[in-house]
Amino acid sequence: MNIGKAAKLSNLTIKTVRYYANIGLVKPEQNISSGYREYTDEEVAKLKFIGKARKFDFSIDECKELLSLYEDKNRTSKEVKKITLEKISQIDSKLKDLKDLRNELSFLASNCHGDDKPNCPILDELSKN
Amino acid sequence: MNIGKAAKLSNLTIKTVRYYANIGLVKPEQNISSGYREYTDEEVAKLKFIGKARKFDFSIDECKELLSLYEDKNRTSKEVKKITLEKISQIDSKLKDLKDLRNELSFLASNCHGDDKPNCPILDELSKN
DNA sequence: CTTTACTCTACCCTGAGGGGAAAGTATATA
DNA sequence: TATATACTTTCCCCTCAGGGTAGAGTAAAG
DSSP states (O other), X not given: OOHHHHHHHHTOOHHHHHHHHHTTSSOOEEOTTTOOEEOOHHHHHHHHHHHHHHHTTOOHHHHHHHHHHXXXXXXXXXXXXXXXXXXXXXXXXXXXXXXXXXXXXXXXHHTOOOSSSSOOHHHHHHTOO | OOHHHHHHHHTOOHHHHHHHHHTXXXXXXXXXXXXXXXXXXXXXXXXXXXXXXXXXXXXXXXXXXXXXHHHOTTOOHHHHHHHHHHHHHHHHHHHHHHHHHHHHHHHHHHTOOOSSSSOOHHHHHHTOO
């Protein structure tokens, strides 16, 4: 099938599918006379797989890794779990940073009257030495 | 003072300070004969201000806005508080997404034995239709 | 045969700078 | 005064994961 149908079936944009072909992530055959990319059902399945993994916040490189595990009948679940646990730990670290940030901002905001007077503890904090 | 000293005093990299000059955020005089940028104490104070705001996750555009409020003696604290509350709400939204993501991944990982067998619920989920 | 829909490559754009090259300037030392 | 070293300048390409658009070619439908 052509790229438009492959994109529709995998719920990706044509741009994204073409990008994955360019970086060698999912590389379909290309019709010699027309130059059109021709996707098989299996390639569409890979596109779907990647789409899901991307939603789970895996980077393209991580997707590449997961995809090769997915294609390897002899891979162990240990390898996949390792990548997933690493991703969870990255998320935890991001969560902590964001929570800290939220606390600080929320503290500043709660101390700011937010009225028509110029006095503002938020700007005071930002301009503190 | 030259850019090196301004960068050191404001705890920013020279690249960053030069970038801020290029985009017109903090634009110092430039010595006509040498072409060197010449920073005043006030400009260094602005750089510090921006550095802090960036740590609070404000974008460059938001920094620009905060900086103009900072420089406006007649601004009200209401305006500053509004921007800050919007930022907090952005952070809350990011926090929710990350938490949801973590829950899903953590559920998958806990159902994966992570042993030497090929059976893997994580990949099963990713390849589900 | 023409219109419409689809696809191709190639180029520039995003945010917030980082890295490095080549060239000019300033300062300290011999 | 000459040289070595440190500092600064502009210019260009790179990041990540594609998005937007242009111009041209191809396929399918009327």
